[in-house]
Amino acid sequence: MNYTYGYARVSTQSQELARQLDILEKYQCNKIMTEKISGTKADRPQLNKLKESVREGDTVVVESWSRLGRSTKDLIDLVDFFSMKKVKLISDKENFDTTTPQGKLMLTVFQAFSQFERDLIVERTKEGLKSARARGRVGGRPKLNSKKVKQAISLYDTKQYSLKDIREMTGVSSATLYRYLNARKTNHYDQ
Structure with missing residues (x-):
């Protein structure tokens, strides 16, 4: 029915x-x-x-x-x-x-x-990436400094600093730190 x-x-x-x-x-x-x-x-x-x-x-x-x-x-x-x-x-x-x-x-x-709107978004994204590359910038996440990540992990392991303190000292976000800590637990990241 x-x-x-x-x-x-x-x-x-x-x-x-x-x-x-x-x-x-x-x-x-x-x-x-x-x-x-x-x-x-x-x-x-x-x-x-x-x-x-x-x-x-x-x-x-x-x-x-x-x-x-x-x-x-x-x-x-x-x-x-x-x-x-x-x-x-x-x-x-x-x-x-x-x-x-x-x-x-x-x-x-x-x-x-609706399709026109989707196509425009794709086109604008491509144009933005092309423009950024022309100015020497590459899209995607900025590369992390592995020394900063190791420093953040070491600070975390001391249990003396808050996540905010670690972020301010190293520039590594809490989410990134946790991602590396979880990878370390599953042996996907070596210090």
Whole structure:
């Protein structure tokens, strides 16, 4: 059996969901998930629960795109997510339904924009690396001075210094120190 899920969200606790819920009711949703949380929050528990609940053939209804996505990119990613799961997506305000010819066209446009954004990020990264190399810089993590690492380990082994003290004296971060200490335990690092 396929389910129809409604999703409604307002940005603050003082705002009301009634208008959105009235719209979602006409779609005879089996379950309506609601949130009172800012759209700028990446972690929206009810939306996450919705994403985990939907199955192929289900339908998700929203009052408008602004209730679903935090940004254009987020909205495109969500539309893409539901599309990949073969979940029908309906936005009442925009009169968007992914099963109609117009909806399929818009879905194709959304996916093209998503791919375009990914391609731009790759292109900018390559350009940035090329520019850095032209100035004599190489990408990646800076190389650690093995003497500094050995010094940090020795200081740690004395049990007289805090991690902050060791970091200030050697420039070796706590995470790096622990990585080398763990490697030492498993005999992957010799002093």
